[in-house]
Structure formats: structure tokens, C-alpha cells
Amino acid sequence: xxxxxxxxxxxxxxxxxxxxxxxxxxxxxxxxxxxxxxxxxxxxxxxxxxxxxxxxxxxxxxxxxxxxxxxxxxxxxxxxxxxxxxxxxxxxxxxxxxxxxxxxxxxxxx
Amino acid sequence: xxxxxxxxxxxxxxxxxxxxxxxxxxxxxxxxxxxxxxxxxxxxxxxxxxxxxxxxxxxxxxxxxxxxxxxxxxxxxxxxxxxxxxxxxxxxxxxxxxxxxxxxxxxxxx
DNA sequence: CGGCACCGTAAGTGCTAGCTTACTGTTCGT
DNA sequence: ACGAACAGTAAGCTAGCACTTACGGTGCCG
Numbered sequence: 001x002x003x004x005x006x007x008x009x010x011x012x013x014x015x016x017x018x019x020x021x022x023x024x025x026x027x028x029x030x031x032x033x034x035x036x037x038x039x040x041x042x043x044x045x046x047x048x049x050x051x052x053x054x055x056x057x058x059x060x061x062x063x064x065x066x067x068x069x070x071x072x073x074x075x076x077x078x079x080x081x082x083x084x085x086x087x088x089x090x091x092x093x094x095x096x097x098x099x100x101x102x103x104x105x106x107x108x109x110x
Numbered sequence: 111x112x113x114x115x116x117x118x119x120x121x122x123x124x125x126x127x128x129x130x131x132x133x134x135x136x137x138x139x140x141x142x143x144x145x146x147x148x149x150x151x152x153x154x155x156x157x158x159x160x161x162x163x164x165x166x167x168x169x170x171x172x173x174x175x176x177x178x179x180x181x182x183x184x185x186x187x188x189x190x191x192x193x194x195x196x197x198x199x200x201x202x203x204x205x206x207x208x209x210x211x212x213x214x215x216x217x218x219x220x
Numbered sequence: 221c222g223g224c225a226c227c228g229t230a231a232g233t234g235c236t237a238g239c240t241t242a243c244t245g246t247t248c249g250t
Numbered sequence: 251a252c253g254a255a256c257a258g259t260a261a262g263c264t265a266g267c268a269c270t271t272a273c274g275g276t277g278c279c280g
Binding site for chain 4: 174
Binding site for chain 2: 224225226227228229
């Protein structure tokens with residue numbers, strides 16, 4: 001807690017399967033809303049609402065070109081997820097190693 | 111199948127705020143269910159249900175010691191998240207660089 | 221053995237959020 | 251300028267899920 005702002009919104013955003021599907025499409029290449037909706041089993045407004053969430057969390061950015069809006073992945077948001085995930089990763093390893101040490105101690109005591 | 115049937119379930123698991131709180135606690139150190147419930151604003155059965163989900167997705171592992179069950183982070187599950195996230199990360203960078211290239215081309219055309 | 225501590229499961233409930241349809245707002249082409 | 255294409259917003263409905271209480275099961279200790 002404290003000064004370290006916990007961006008839980010980013011995890012919430014990735015928690016929805018449709019939004020993850022959108023992220024996968026955008027990982028291929030930047031796309032306008034209509035093109036995304038065609039490749040997904042939901043309506044265009046639904047996609048639009050999901051993109052709003054993804055944009056608010058900083059996972060995607062948009063650019064208006066002509067009458068359409070092209071969305072693309074935002075490296076900043078993705079990096080934020082990586083940072084938090086690395087914390088879990090490091091500590092998961094620490095936990096695992098402590099288990100190994102305990103097992104080793106058990107053997108030594110024999 | 112079997113070992114690798116998750117993938118998307120892992121994100122769903124991390125989508126819930128309470129489960130993320132549990133993951134934070136387990137990142138500190140392994141804990142039994144009751145201890146986790148004391149530090150959270152939900153009942154013990156609720157924690158138990160969440161732990162079930164986290165275990166099914168491979169994010170945590172449990173060990174029965176006496177009458178209690180000690181849960182800890184599972185490096186394998188956390189690693190699964192990291193792998194998928196890295197895919198987004200690499201492609202997000204590719205998208206960004208393509209934008210930079212386009213901007214550069216625009217300047218050259220002038 | 222009997223009571224206790226710890227935990228998982230069952231059953232039921234309330235609320236969130238994702239979806240749809242309908243509407244409004246821009247921008248481009250003719 | 252008018253219609254078409256593209257997209258965001260509003261309102262409403264529904265399904266899923268996170269939570270609760272109640273219960274059943276297992277290992278520990280006096």
C-alpha cells in the first residue's frame with residue numbers, strides 16, 4: 001500500500017475474455033472498431049465499451065483517422081502489468097526456494 | 111490437456127480483487143486459510159472458494175500440515191502469466207515502432 | 221473417547237457488468 | 251448539402267459470480 005499505487009484496474013481490464021480477445025487482435029496489428037467487431041462474437045457497441053475500459057487503464061491508445069478510430073496496444077500499460085507480475089514472480093520463487101531449503105534440512109537431520 | 115489446460119483461466123483468476131489480495135498475502139509468505147481470512151474483509155469460506163479457483167488454475171499450491179492447509183504461490187502458474195504477457199509486450203513494441211517509422215516517412219516526404 | 225480447531229462444500233441470495241437495441245454525433249464523398 | 255459510413259452513448263435486461271450462513275468431515279490433544 002502506501003505511496004505505491006496499486007493499479008488494480010489493469011488486472012480488472014484483462015479479467016474479461018472479450019477484452020483479452022481484443023488485446024490479441026490488437027497485438028496482431030492496430031485496428032478500427034468495426035474491424036474488431038467483425039472478428040468477435042459481440043456487437044460493435046460492445047466492442048466500443050470494452051475499448052473504453054482498455055483505454056482508461058492505459059492498455060490501448062487510439063488515433064482518429066478520417067471517420068474511424070484506430071486502436072493499438074499501449075506499451076506503457078502492458079509494462080505496468082509486467083512490473084506487478086514480476087513482483088509475484090520473484091516472491092513465488094522465494095517461497096519455492098524456502099521449501100527446497102526445508103526439505104534439504106530434513107535430510108541433513110537424518 | 112492435463113497440465114496445460116488453463117491459459118485463459120489464469121487471467122480470469124487474477125480478475126477478481128479478492129483473489130489478487132490473496133495472491134499479495136501469499137507473496138509475503140505461505141499461509142493457512144484461517145490466517146488469510148483474518149486479514150481480508152470476507153468470510154473464511156469465501157477465501158476457501160477463491161483458493162480453490164487459484165489452485166485449479168495453477169497459481170497456488172497447497173500442503174496439508176496437521177489440521178490446516180498451507181497455501182503458497184506456485185511459480186509454474188505465475189510463469190504462465192508472464193509468458194502470455196510477454197507476447198503482448200513484444201507486439202506492443204512492434205506496433206509502436208511501426209508508428210515511429212510512419213512518422214519518419216511522413217517527414218521524409220516533405 | 222469427547223470436545224475442539226481447522227477447513228471444504230452445499231444452498232441460497234444480491235449485485236455487478238457485459239450484452240443488446242436504439243439513438244445521436246462526426247466526417248467523408250458526390 | 252445530403253446521405254452514407256463509422257463510432258460513442260443511453261437505457262434496460264439478464265446471467266454469472268462473489269458472498270453469506272449452515273453443515274459435514276478430519277486430525278489433534280487432554
